[in-house]
Amino acid sequence: MAMLPDEIWAHILEIGTDSASLTYRDLCALAMASRRLSRLSAEPALWSTLLAIDFPDGEKVSPSPKALYQTRFKLEKAKRVALQRAKMLFAQSKVAVSRKRLQELKLSLVREGDRLKAAVEELRNLERARTASVALNVWQPDVVRGRQKQIVEQCTVPIESRVCALKMEVQVCKQQIANFNKTYEEEKKKLGKHKQALASLEYHPLQSHFNSTPSDSNKRKRLELSSDSKLSSAAFEWDEQEKAESF
Amino acid sequence: MGKTIKLISGDGEMFEVEEAVAFQSNIIKSLADEDNADDCIPLPRVDSQILSKVLEFCRKHANSPSVHTKFAAIPSELCPKHDGSAAGASSSESSSAHSETCRACYDAVMKLVQWDLEFVKVDLDLIHHLLKAANYLDIEDLMFMAVEGAANAIRGNNPEEIRKLFDLENDFTPEEEKEILKEYSWLDDPFEP
Numbered sequence: 062m063a064m065l066p067d068e069i070w071a072h073i074l075e076i077g078t079d080s081a082s083l084t085y086r087d088l089c090a091l092a093m094a095s096r097r098l099s100r101l102s103a104e105p106a107l108w109s110t111l112l113a114i115d116f117p118d119g120e121k122v123s124p125s126p127k128a129l130y131q132t133r134f135k136l137e138k139a140k141r142v143a144l145q146r147a148k149m150l151f152a153q154s155k156v157a158v159s160r161k162r163l164q165e166l167k168l169s170l171v172r173e174g175d176r177l178k179a180a181v182e183e184l185r186n187l188e189r190a191r192t193a194s195v196a197l198n199v200w201q202p203d204v205v206r207g208r209q210k211q212i213v214e215q216c217t218v219p220i221e222s223r224v225c226a227l228k229m230e231v232q233v234c235k236q237q238i239a240n241f242n243k244t245y246e247e248e249k250k251k252l253g254k255h256k257q258a259l260a261s262l263e264y265h266p267l268q269s270h271f272n273s274t275p276s277d278s279n280k281r282k283r284l285e286l287s288s289d290s291k292l293s294s295a296a297f298e299w300d301e302q303e304k305a306e307s308f
Numbered sequence: 309m310g311k312t313i314k315l316i317s318g319d320g321e322m323f324e325v326e327e328a329v330a331f332q333s334n335i336i337k338s339l340a341d342e343d344n345a346d347d348c349i350p351l352p353r354v355d356s357q358i359l360s361k362v363l364e365f366c367r368k369h370a371n372s373p374s375v376h377t378k379f380a381a382i383p384s385e386l387c388p389k390h391d392g393s394a395a396g397a398s399s400s401e402s403s404s405a406h407s408e409t410c411r412a413c414y415d416a417v418m419k420l421v422q423w424d425l426e427f428v429k430v431d432l433d434l435i436h437h438l439l440k441a442a443n444y445l446d447i448e449d450l451m452f453m454a455v456e457g458a459a460n461a462i463r464g465n466n467p468e469e470i471r472k473l474f475d476l477e478n479d480f481t482p483e484e485e486k487e488i489l490k491e492y493s494w495l496d497d498p499f500e501p
Contacts, residue, residue, distance in 0.1 A: 064475050069439050073455050073462075080452075082459035089492050093467035093499060095476045099488075131494055138496070 070101050078110045085111050085130060103127060145262070152259040159252035166245045170238060177234035184227045190216040191224070313340055314348040315363075321356035322348075325363055332366040333445035353444055358437045365427060365450050372420055424449075428457035432473055435461070466499045 065073075074091070077083035088111070092102040108126035112119075116133045123129040193209035201209065313330040315323045330349075331337040339349050351359065428435065435457040442451035461473050471478055480488065492498060 065436060065439060069443050072443065072451060073439070073458050076452055076455040077459045077462075080456070082456055083462060086495060087459075087462050087464070089495060090465060090467050090470055090499060091462065093488050093492060094470045094474075094478070096479045098476065135494055 067097065067101065070098065071104075074102055074104065074107055078107045078114075081114055085115065085134070149259070149262050152255065152262055155255040156252065156259055159248060159255050162248050163245065163252065166241055166248060170241045170245070173234055173237045173241060177231060177238065180227050180230045180234060184224065184231070187216070187218075187220055187224050187227070191220050194220075315359065316348060316350045317354055317356040317359045318352045319355045321359075323356075323359060323363060325367070326370065328370040329363060329366045332369055332449070333447045335444070335446045351445070354441050358434075358441050361434070361438065362441050362445065362447070362450065365424075365453075366447065368420070368423060368427075369449055372416070424453045425456070428453050428460070430457070432458075432461050 074083070074088070078088065088102045088107065092099045105126045108130050109123075112123075112126055112130050112133070116130070116137075119133060120129060190212050193212040197206065197209050197213065311327045312324050313327055313336065315325065315330065315336070317323065327340075330340070336349055336351075340347075354362070428438075435454055438450065438454040439458060441447075442454050462470055465473070467478075470476070489498070
């Protein structure tokens with residue numbers, strides 16, 4: 062396979078960049094391939110074209126389009142990196158907030174659990190007192206009687222109303238515990254989601270250079286369009302360029 | 309069959325084609341315009357295999373306007389639906405206005421573009437030959453598509469692969485290579501040496 066002459070390479074580079082078939086990356090790869098291509102791909106007109114395609118809003122004229130391209134590229138990259146970091150920090154804070162909520166819920170559950178235990182304990186005591194006072198009305202052996210009298214005397218509160226209140230308290234506690242448990246489960250799920258979001262931000266896919274900048278993904282879209290069916294670029298993009306050039 | 313042109317390939321084979329087909333090539337057109345008593349145009353630098361491929365392309369494009377150059381619109385005279393009955397000068401504005409609204413023209417252009425894309429899905433060797441032929445014969449649309457074929461091969465490859473594909477020699481010294489790596493270190497995913 063004989064080599065292609067300079068003239069043809071010049072065509073390839075010019076037409077390739079004009080139609081967005083070749084990207085800045087391809088031009089760089091070509092430049093690194095041989096001295097000849099390095100010279101040919103350094104042609105300012107090519108980089109002016111790339112600038113117009115990838116960074117359309119900005120300086121159009123520059124003594125060195127290639128250097129300008131590099132500058133714009135680095136600027137985009139820096140913006141992108143900063144945005145990524147901001148997103149990461151936000152995701153991390155969401156995870157932290159979730160974790161804190163879960164801790165608080167745990168404490169609430171413990172507190173409620175203690176309340177429940179206390180209420181149940183008191184109920185048990187009251188039951189005993191009630192049984193004792195009923196038993197006193199019936200004949201008991203003296204030794205038993207003595208003990209029962211003690212229990213009744215020790216109980217200072219009106220039994221029936223207290224039992225009612227306590228039973229209600231027990232119900233309320235159980236309800237609260239159920240609620241806290243439910244909220245806990247929900248918050249756990251949220252935490253899972255936030256952790257996932259954080260993990261996906263931290264993951265670096267292999268094709269990062271294709272998805273890295275907005276202009277890159279625009280380029281990729283254009284490449285997909287142009288290599289799949291050259292639809293809009295064929296008839297209309299050229300029209301647009303003509304119109305743009307007539308300004 | 310209208311007026312025909314006779315072409316002779318580098319290896320002596322004769323191809324007779326219609327003027328509209330042959331005149332896709334600006335070179336053939338200008339050669340034919342010179343009053344050749346012969347009316348046989350020799351093309352020593354193109355062999356028959358390549359010439360037949362080129363003519364296949366030209367045949368397809370014979371009655372369409374250029375779809376790949378900057379002015380890609382069908383003048384109303386050539387619109388398949390309107391059949392020359394549409395009024396209006398064939399100035400660029402009216403033509404582009406026409407094909408922007410004419411669905412038939414749009415479809416015709418798209419079909420041709422699809423055909424062209426398939427045409428260049430061939431091995432790189434043939435692309436090389438088509439590039440040279442399009443350059444030598446000055447056929448704009450073929451050059452455009454051959455470039456697309458070459459770009460398909462270049463796209464996404466690193467320098468070493470490009471060298472292999474296009475038969476290029478790495479004529480940098482090791483120091484120069486180091487310089488170059490530094491020069492292109494701003495790329496995401498810089499290329500390896």
